[in-house]
Amino acid sequence: MLYKLVHIQFDMYEAWFDDFKIFMSKLCAPIQVLRIKYHIGSDYLEADEWEHLIKMRLPYLRTFDYEYHEDYVTAYEDNHFHTKINRFTSSFWIKHQWFFEFGINMDEEILVCSIHPYSDSSHDEHQLFINTLKPTFLAVQFTRLKIDCKHIPIGIFIKIMHLFPHLDSLEVLSLPNIQPDWVFDNYVDMHQFATPIDNKIVNVNLNKIIYIEQVHFFLYLCPSIEYFQVNIPKHMDLKMLLRFILTQANTYNFYFRFLCLGITNVSEDMLQQLQKMIDSEQLLSSYMIKRIGNYICLKWN
Structure with a gap:
């Protein structure tokens, strides 16, 4: 298996x-970024085939850029063509935030179809902030971080964490939104949105959680955690949460003790x-x- 192959790009003509x-079924690699530019051949516009391929062979895929060029501009008038492209609006594509668009270059008489990740101005602003302050973050060895993630996308939060390799204490005031199926979906692995960070964080304080998936995320993010403080909302099942945390601690977080x-x-x-549950289930x-x-x-010991 090609463990280090995560980015692949094709420029193809009549394949x-x-x-x-x-080819992709024989390529055993954790591909995260796939970019394809294809000339001629509408068989690549099969949304269901792409969905099946990604689910079965590309479970780690995060970025999918596809560009298709057709020399016959009149193809867009074909009803069959519109039926094909409409299938790229299913829940699978929306969930991954991959969007289909097509346009016509009248000068070159070319029909161009593309699939690309959604991006917005707020994400660009967050990235600009990171790029601007990155030299400062890396120059100073910060050991404690207090951060409000209410309006920070989960991907940006991960990038911020990579800038603080010397942290030992992390306090999060409001957590990034983590959808349940991002963690527990049948084919979408945790690696889709977070890779392990080599950090020294031992103390974590979450001021406000909404979903148990947020706890899961931070236990995954901080494998060296020793002390974990969490404020629990009224609606959350306390027994279920404690059972989950202790199971995680016994399986992945070996330094976790408090x-x-x-x-x-x-x-x-x-x-x-809680005491009765711990004893009866031998947690x-x-x-x-x-x-x-x-x-x-x-x-515990």
Whole structure:
């Protein structure tokens, strides 16, 4: 397997789509970026075939740029052509934010179709901010970061984290939006939106979470975590969350030893229910759990 091959680009002329699919099926590599420019041959405009290929052979794909040139401008008048391109508006393409467009170059008499990732001005502004301050971030060895991610896309947050390799403490005021199927989808791996960061973060404080997937994300992001403080919303199932965190800790986060859960109107009954669950499911063998103000604190060996 070609583990380091993540970006591939083709400029093809009269190559059949079936041959291309065979080639991709034999190319065992974690491709994340695929760019294709193709001249002549509308068999590449098969949305269902592309969807199947990406699901089965390109599960890590994040960026898909495709450009197709047709010398016969009158092709756009064909109803069959419009039926084909309309299939690129299914939920699969919308979910990945890959959008289809076509145009006509009357000077060169060429019909151009393309599939490309969606981008907006706010993303460009965030990227400009990162590029401007990157030299400062890398020159100073920051060890603590307090950040509000409410209006920061998850991809930009990952890029920001890469700029702080010396962090040992991270406090997040508002979390980036992480959709459940980004983490737990059958064919979309966590690697689609986050690669492991070689960091030294041992203390993590999440001031406000909405989904359990956000907890999953930060446990994945910080493999060296030792202390984890999370404020829990009222609607969240406390038992399910604790079970998930301890399972993750036992499987991936081997240094994780201290958990502090912030809960509104915490009670002794909650404490006893959690303790009973830990014992009955044998989630921990040696631990201490107690209530401190509005927090339930759990420490284990």
